[in-house]
Structures are given as C-alpha cells and as structure tokens.
Amino acid sequence: MSLDPEHDKRExxxxxxxxxxxxxxxxxxLGGAAAGIGAAGAIGVDLVAKTGSGGSAPPPAPxxxxxxxxxxxxxxQAGVDTEAQSRVTFVALNLLADVDRAALRRMMRILTDxxxxxxxxxxxxxxxxxxxxxxxxxxTVTFGFGPSLVAVAGGLAPGWLKPLPAFTIDRLQxxxxxxxxxxxxxxxxxxxxxxxxxxxxxxxxxxxxxxWVQSGFRRAAGSEKPGTTxxxxxxxxDGTVNPVAGTTDFEALVWDTASGPRWMVGGTGFxxxxxxxxxxxxxxxxxxxxxxxxxxxxxxxxPLTGTRERDEPDFTATTALGFPVIPEFSHLRRxxxxxxxxxxxxxxxxxxxxxxxxxxxxxxxxxxxFQADVDAQFVPIQTRLDTLDLLNEWTTPIGxxxxxxxxxxxxxxxxxxxxx
Amino acid sequence: MSLDPEHDKRExxxxxxxxxxxxxxxxxxLGGAAAGIGAAGAIGVDLVAKTGSGGSAPPPAPxxxxxxxxxxxxxxQAGVDTEAQSRVTFVALNLLADVDRAALRRMMRILTDxxxxxxxxxxxxxxxxxxxxxxxxxxTVTFGFGPSLVAVAGGLAPGWLKPLPAFTIDRLQxxxxxxxxxxxxxxxxxxxxxxxxxxxxxxxxxxxxxxWVQSGFRRAAGSEKPGTTxxxxxxxxDGTVNPVAGTTDFEALVWDTASGPRWMVGGTGFxxxxxxxxxxxxxxxxxxxxxxxxxxxxxxxxPLTGTRERDEPDFTATTALGFPVIPEFSHLRRxxxxxxxxxxxxxxxxxxxxxxxxxxxxxxxxxxxFQADVDAQFVPIQTRLDTLDLLNEWTTPIGxxxxxxxxxxxxxxxxxxxxx
Numbered sequence: 001m002s003l004d005p006e007h008d009k010r011e012x013x014x015x016x017x018x019x020x021x022x023x024x025x026x027x028x029x030l031g032g033a034a035a036g037i038g039a040a041g042a043i044g045v046d047l048v049a050k051t052g053s054g055g056s057a058p059p060p061a062p063x064x065x066x067x068x069x070x071x072x073x074x075x076x077q078a079g080v081d082t083e084a085q086s087r088v089t090f091v092a093l094n095l096l097a098d099v100d101r102a103a104l105r106r107m108m109r110i111l112t113d114x115x116x117x118x119x120x121x122x123x124x125x126x127x128x129x130x131x132x133x134x135x136x137x138x139x140t141v142t143f144g145f146g147p148s149l150v151a152v153a154g155g156l157a158p159g160w161l162k163p164l165p166a167f168t169i170d171r172l173q174x175x176x177x178x179x180x181x182x183x184x185x186x187x188x189x190x191x192x193x194x195x196x197x198x199x200x201x202x203x204x205x206x207x208x209x210x211x212w213v214q215s216g217f218r219r220a221a222g223s224e225k226p227g228t229t230x231x232x233x234x235x236x237x238d239g240t241v242n243p244v245a246g247t248t249d250f251e252a253l254v255w256d257t258a259s260g261p262r263w264m265v266g267g268t269g270f271x272x273x274x275x276x277x278x279x280x281x282x283x284x285x286x287x288x289x290x291x292x293x294x295x296x297x298x299x300x301x302x303p304l305t306g307t308r309e310r311d312e313p314d315f316t317a318t319t320a321l322g323f324p325v326i327p328e329f330s331h332l333r334r335x336x337x338x339x340x341x342x343x344x345x346x347x348x349x350x351x352x353x354x355x356x357x358x359x360x361x362x363x364x365x366x367x368x369x370f371q372a373d374v375d376a377q378f379v380p381i382q383t384r385l386d387t388l389d390l391l392n393e394w395t396t397p398i399g400x401x402x403x404x405x406x407x408x409x410x411x412x413x414x415x416x417x418x419x420x
Numbered sequence: 421m422s423l424d425p426e427h428d429k430r431e432x433x434x435x436x437x438x439x440x441x442x443x444x445x446x447x448x449x450l451g452g453a454a455a456g457i458g459a460a461g462a463i464g465v466d467l468v469a470k471t472g473s474g475g476s477a478p479p480p481a482p483x484x485x486x487x488x489x490x491x492x493x494x495x496x497q498a499g500v501d502t503e504a505q506s507r508v509t510f511v512a513l514n515l516l517a518d519v520d521r522a523a524l525r526r527m528m529r530i531l532t533d534x535x536x537x538x539x540x541x542x543x544x545x546x547x548x549x550x551x552x553x554x555x556x557x558x559x560t561v562t563f564g565f566g567p568s569l570v571a572v573a574g575g576l577a578p579g580w581l582k583p584l585p586a587f588t589i590d591r592l593q594x595x596x597x598x599x600x601x602x603x604x605x606x607x608x609x610x611x612x613x614x615x616x617x618x619x620x621x622x623x624x625x626x627x628x629x630x631x632w633v634q635s636g637f638r639r640a641a642g643s644e645k646p647g648t649t650x651x652x653x654x655x656x657x658d659g660t661v662n663p664v665a666g667t668t669d670f671e672a673l674v675w676d677t678a679s680g681p682r683w684m685v686g687g688t689g690f691x692x693x694x695x696x697x698x699x700x701x702x703x704x705x706x707x708x709x710x711x712x713x714x715x716x717x718x719x720x721x722x723p724l725t726g727t728r729e730r731d732e733p734d735f736t737a738t739t740a741l742g743f744p745v746i747p748e749f750s751h752l753r754r755x756x757x758x759x760x761x762x763x764x765x766x767x768x769x770x771x772x773x774x775x776x777x778x779x780x781x782x783x784x785x786x787x788x789x790f791q792a793d794v795d796a797q798f799v800p801i802q803t804r805l806d807t808l809d810l811l812n813e814w815t816t817p818i819g820x821x822x823x824x825x826x827x828x829x830x831x832x833x834x835x836x837x838x839x840x
Binding site for chain 1: 485486506507548549550551552555557608609610611612614615617618621622632633634635637638639640641642643644651653654655699702703718719770772774781783
C-alpha cells in the first residue's frame with residue numbers, strides 16, 4: 001500500500017485546516033470515484049461555477065454548549081480523566097493481515113490527526129460531511145491497543161494485556177470479545193459521536209475491519225446537576241466510589257508509571273465488559289430486596305448504614321437479629337477490598353437495544369474501567385464478585401475485552417509514538 | 421383477564437401519586453413474584469424495618485434543563501407540534517388475539533395514565549425504578565392506531581389507514597413494517613426515553629407483543645441554536661419547508677378536521693419510513709454532485725438559486741448552458757408540488773446502528789411525517805420521488821408503517837376515548 005502524499009503533512013497537525021487543504025486531500029481520495037458519477041457530477045460542477053454556491057463557504061458557527069472542547073494533546077489521552085460525556089461508541093477492529101509495523105505507524109498518524117481535528121470542532125482532513133464536524137460537544141477520542149497490535153509493532157506487552165480469566169458467571173458471546181484496536185468515541189451529542197466514528201472508520205478502511213461496535217448513554221448534558229453519579233437501568237446509583245481526577249489517589253490507581261514496558265508510562269489499562277441486565281426478572285424483586293442486593297438505598301445511593309451517597313459503609317453494623325446491615329452477599333460488600341490498591345476508575349454507560357423474542361427489554365451496562373494494572377486491580381474485584389454477589393442473579397457478562405491505552409502525545413507526535 | 425382493582429382509580433389521572441399508592445399497586449402486581457425471592461427479599465424487609473432506609477423517600481430533585489415538561493392533556497396529542505426533541509424511540513406492537521374492545525379500553529386508560537405521569541416527571545403508577553422517572557426533559561408520548569386496532573374497537577378507519585402503495589424503490593423488510601399500536605416516545609434525554617419506553621411496555625405485557633423498535637437521534641438539546649433545522653447523516657439540512665406550529669397552514673395540513681371518521685377530529689395521520697442511507701457509496705460523490713442531487717447547498721441548506729436556507733427555490737432559473745440550476749432530478753424539485761395542499765410535517769430522526777459484513781456504516785433516516793390525509797398529502801410526494809429522484813441512488817426504504825394518531829384527551833379522558 002502506498003502512502004498518500006498528503007500524509008506527511010499530517011505528522012504535525014496544526015490549527016484548523018483551510019478549505020483549500022481539505023479540498024486537496026478530498027480530491028486526491030475521492031476524485032477518481034467522483035469522476036465515475038457521470039451526469040450528476042458534471043452538472044454539479046457546472047452549477048458551482050455558475051452560481052457561486054459551492055461547498056467552500058464555512059458552515060454556520062454553532063452556538064450554546066455544543067462548542068465545548070476537551071484538549072486532545074497532553075501527557076495522557078483524553079477520555080479517561082474527562083468527566084464522562086453523555087454518549088459513547090466503543091469500536092474494536094481487527095487488523096488486516098498485511099498491516100505491518102510501518103503501516104501501523106501511518107495508521108496511528110492519520111487517526112491522531114483526524115481525532116485531534118474532530119475533538120476541536122474542525123472537520124476531518126478528508127471529511128465528506130464537514131458540516132457535521134462543527135459541534136465538538138466535549139468530544140474525546142481514546143485509542144487502545146490489543147495484544148496483536150503490540151506484537152505487530154514489535155513492542156513488549158504489559159503482563160495484563162490478555163483476555164481476562166474465565167469467570168463462572170460469564171456467558172461470553174464471541175462477537176463482543178477482544179480486538180486489536182479500540183476506539184472510545186465520546187461526546188455530549190449523538191450526531192457528533194456518529195460523525196466522528198464514521199470519519200475514523202473511513203481512515204481505517206485500508207488497515208482494519210470492524211469487529212464490534214457498542215454504543216451507550218448516560219443522562220443528557222444539562223439534564224441533571226453536574227457531577228451527579230450516573231444511574232444504571234436497574235435504577236441504581238453506579239460509580240460512587242470512583243477516584244477523583246487530579247488527586248494523587250487517581251494518579252496512582254489509573255496512570256501507568258514504571259511497572260511495565262516503558263512505552264506505557266502515562267497510559268492505562270482498559271476493561272470493557274458487556275453486562276446484560278435482566279430487567280424483566282429484576283421487576284420481581286421488591287425495593288427492599290433490591291437495596292440489600294446492592295447494599296445501598298435506591299433513593300440516594302447511600303450505603304444501608306448511612307444517609308448520604310458518599311458516606312463510608314459500616315460493614316460491622318448489625319441488625320437487631322444479628323445480621324449485617326450491609327449483607328455479605330451484597331454487591332457493595334463484595335466489590336470492596338481491604339486492600340485500597342484494589343480500586344479502579346469506572347466510566348461505564350447504559351445500553352438499551354431493541355428487544356426480541358417476546359421480551360420487553362434488551363438492556364444492560366457497558367461496564368468500562370480504567371486501571372494501571374488490570375491483573376492487580378480489576379481481576380481481584382471481579383473474582384470476589386464471581387464467587388459471591390447476589391447481583392449475579394440478574395446480570396450476565398456477555399462480552400469482555402482488555403486494551404492497553406497508550407499515553408497521550410504532543411502536537412508533533414501521534415498516539416502510540418512511544419511504541420514505534 | 422381480570423381487571424386490577426387499582427385500574428378504576430386510573431381513569432382520572434390526578435397530580436403525583438403518593439408513595440403509599442405507588443407501593444400499593446406495586447405490591448399487587450409484584451407481591452407474588454417478590455415473595456418467591458426468598459432470603460434476599462426477606463432480609464431486605466428486615467433491613468428496611470431496622471434502618472429506616474426504605475424506598476419511600478422521594479428521589480433528589482433534578483436540576484437544569486431536565487426539568488422542562490410538555491403538557492400531556494389537550495385537544496391534540498403532544499409530540500406532533502412539539503419542537504422535535506433530540507431522542508426518539510418508536511415502538512410498534514401486535515395486539516394479542518384475546519384482546520377485545522373492553523380490553524383495549526383498559527389498555528389505553530393505563531397507557532394514558534402512565535404517559536401523563538411520566539411526561540410530567542412523575543414515576544409511573546407501578547414504577548419499579550421511580551428514580552429514573554424524575555427527569556422529564558420534554559418527554560412526550562404519542563399513541564397511534566393501526567387498522568387492526570381500529571377494527572377490534574369497532575370503529576371506522578380513515579380511508580388512508582392501510583399500508584402505503586408499493587413503490588418501485590422499496591426493498592421493505594417485513595420486520596420493520598406495520599403494526600397495531602404505535603408508541604412515539606421522545607425526549608431530550610436518552611435515559612428518560614429508555615425508562616418511559618420500558619414502563620409503557622410493562623403496561624402492555626398483557627395486551628400486546630413488541631413488533632419492532634426503532635430509535636433515532638438529532639443533535640443534543642443545547643448543542644446548536646434552537647430552531648436549527650436538523651441535518652441527516654449525508655450532511656444535508658433536512659426539513660426546511662416544514663409548516664410552522666400554530667399557523668393556520670399547520671392546522672390545515674396536519675390536524676384532521678372533518679374529512680374522515682368523527683373520532684379522528686383533532687388527530688392526524690402518521691407515516692414512518694425506515695430509509696437506509698448508503699454512506700459508503702455517498703462518499704464517492706463529490707460536493708457539487710451532492711448539491712445538485714439535493715438541489716440545495718450543503719453549507720447553508722439554501723436552494724441552489726438562493727443564499728439562505730429558507731429562500732424560495734426558483735425552478736425556472738437556468739445555467740449558461742441552459743440547464744435548470746435546480747435540476748429536474750433533484751430531491752428538492754421532485755418533492756415539491758404546485759399543489760400546496762400536498763405538503764406534510766416532517767419530524768424525522770437519524771439512526772446509526774452497528775455495521776456488519778465489512779461495511780463501515782449501518783445508518784439512515786427514520787423518516788417520520790404527520791399529515792391530516794396520508795393519501796392526499798404523502799402519497800403524491802412519494803410517488804413523484806419514486807418516479808425520479810436522483811437521491812434514490814443512495815437511499816433505500818426498508819421499512820414502512822402508517823398509523824392513525826387519535827386526538828388528545830382531557831384529564832378525565834384517555835387517548836382514544838373518541839373511538840370507544
């Protein structure tokens with residue numbers, strides 16, 4: 001595969017590409033195909049010449065909250081310590097067999113350049129619908145590498161970069177597992193996510209095929225007070241004990257320092273579990289049964305021994321009958337370790353797909369977590385939940401994937417440049 | 421099927437149901453199932469008694485834009501002249517064989533009551549996740565009736581309430597067609613739509629099964645200046661010529677007056693077409709080719725003979741070569757009739773599902789339109805587009821459904837009460 005001459009320019013993504021540059025690359029990429037359209041294309045060209053209504057005029061400026069942006073370049077990739085946006089699409093891809101180290105390097109340069117543009121509300125370089133790129137709405141694009149990609153790159157993989165151990169509760173469906181390359185595309189606007197996803201998948205056409213796509217949502221931006229912990233479709237407050245971005249606690253739990261290969265310093269580990277939630281069966285459980293299953297009240301998310309969401313649970317408190325107030329089998333109790341290094345950053349989303357087979361729901365959680373060391377942090381928690389967690393009665397993991405999230409890059413670099 | 425004794429109370433939906441009443445009906449409906457849970461349920465009850473952390477505390481009040489509501493009761497159903505929300509789920513159901521006129525009446529009373537509550541930010545009467553019901557975010561629920569439902573009710577159907585004529589461009593897949601009952605559930609928050617959908621489908625368990633579910637999106641509320649015309653995933657401005665709510669033009673085009681059966685006065689006709697858009701093929705068309713296909717500029721949505729989106733197109737203008745500036749085969753030209761009664765209210769949404777089979781998109785438009793008379797307004801337009809519309813090269817209708825949208829109701833009535 002020969003490298004498009006425009007690609008060299010992409011190594012130093014700068015401020016907004018002018019329309020001329022955009023048209024130039026589009027012409028290169030699409031010129032041949034467009035020539036085949038015949039009458040329509042030809043008449044179109046004629047029209048543009050005569051009416052002056054060509055496509056190079058800038059689209060109207062967006063207003064209101066859609067203009068919010070998150071910086072792309074930095075020590076860490078965005079989309080990890082970013083306050084979770086309301087919409088996400090996770091895409092996993094399989095590398096084509098002929099993609100070698102040099103091709104991977106080109107691939108990551110192209111992806112980095114377009115991701116950087118799109119997150120700042122600019123059209124992608126070969127954007128065929130530039131008007132859809134003007135509402136960044138806090139768009140972040142986060143890249144992750146699977147074991148095969150690291151192997152093709154000739155790098156050393158972190159020890160935890162492999163499929164999770166088999167858990168007894170798992171009913172994994174291969175179509176939701178694993179992958180060579182991960183894109184996490186998140187924004188507060190579903191059109192922004194759809195457009196960015198499409199532009200990046202177009203960039204990937206010569207390098208990889210889509211393995212799976214999983215989309216999820218939280219409450220819309222502005223629906224609730226900022227900082228409100230999300231609720232899942234069981235109605236539970238979900239994610240209360242997350243480490244707080246910017247603290248040393250967060251730094252230690254999330255960002256890789258020097259425990260593994262050097263190219264991962266400033267990166268993190270990512271786990272995605274597709275967890276089907278049986279809402280129909282959950283309906284059979286009354287409110288108090290639900291609360292003891294979780295260990296938290298539904299109304300406020302407070303532990304059953306407290307009154308506010310962030311109160312520390314008291315696992316020693318007992319009822320008059322001598323039972324623990326927070327049951328041994330509760331999700332809260334089982335997820336919590338005495339070892340404070342066994343913690344993770346949760347950044348999950350709900351999914352709600354069309355039901356089939358007479359059910360009234362096909363819903364669940366895209367459980368997503370970031371942690372510096374998947375084996376040391378995530379696996380012990382999941383092992384405890386696998387052994388005993390009453391919530392397992394209503395939830396089933398049906399997909400599982402682990403990716404290495406490399407560090408961020410400078411404006412002169414590209415995501416993954418420490419690996420190549 | 422015996423009627424739950426609580427149902428009589430539902431005939432006059434009032435202000436918020438107190439927790440006592442909610443628990444009462446939930447107990448009736450779920451008590452048996454909950455009793456079967458065993459240890460978890462029993463311990464849960466014990467916990468509530470001892471800690472006082474039961475579920476009857478009101479959920480925390482939502483803030484910011486999520487609190488906006490659209491009135492439910494009125495001459496017309498909401499969700500037609502309502503400024504389109506950012507998210508929609510359309511659900512079509514098949515009535516169970518044993519559902520008779522009396523059961524339909526009960527069904528519509530229950531649905532009306534819960535829809536009225538949910539749209540005002542209150543939990544549904546048997547809401548098992550009341551905390552998810554507190555962010556109305558302009559939720560509207562709009563009900564539609566298919567031919568079979570009207571027949572079971574013993575009513576006279578409007579002449580247009582039948583499948584659309586077969587168009588040559590159609591490649592309809594039966595799983596996206598028709599239905600007995602339609603729910604259009606729309607809000608500015610995806611969690612709100614998911615929760616309302618689930619609550620209403622639970623109400624329908626004894627009456628109907630799900631036939632299809634189609635979800636779509638526009639830009640998030642607040643992403644763009646209010647009133648901005650939506651763009652579809654081709655990047656086109658889509659829906660410019662819509663009649664404006666509140667005008668006599670809108671009244672005449674959308675609301676049924678006295679042309680059909682009396683129960684439909686104040687109602688309207690609804691068409692939903694699932695239109696697959698081949699984005700991959702569309703990529704092969706250059707920008708000017710796209711503009712001549714549509715008849716509008718991509719940047720502003722202005723007709724090719726104008727400069728602003730809402731400029732009237734000049735179909736007589738010609739280029740120096742003598743070709744019409746707005747081509748005969750363009751979508752704009754073909755959709756427009758000399759007969760101004762041949763107009764509709766478009767209220768469509770984009771869809772973007774997971775791609776399969778090596779493609780990079782599975783996307784399209786949920787074309788949704790409201791019009792007083794489907795045969796007199798929608799069918800002539802679609803017939804012209806079927807005969808000649810260059811856009812057909814990139815779009816394929818794969819689903820089609822027509823429903824009668826009955827008028828609204830008072831607080832003492834229920835949707836469909838004019839039919840029963």
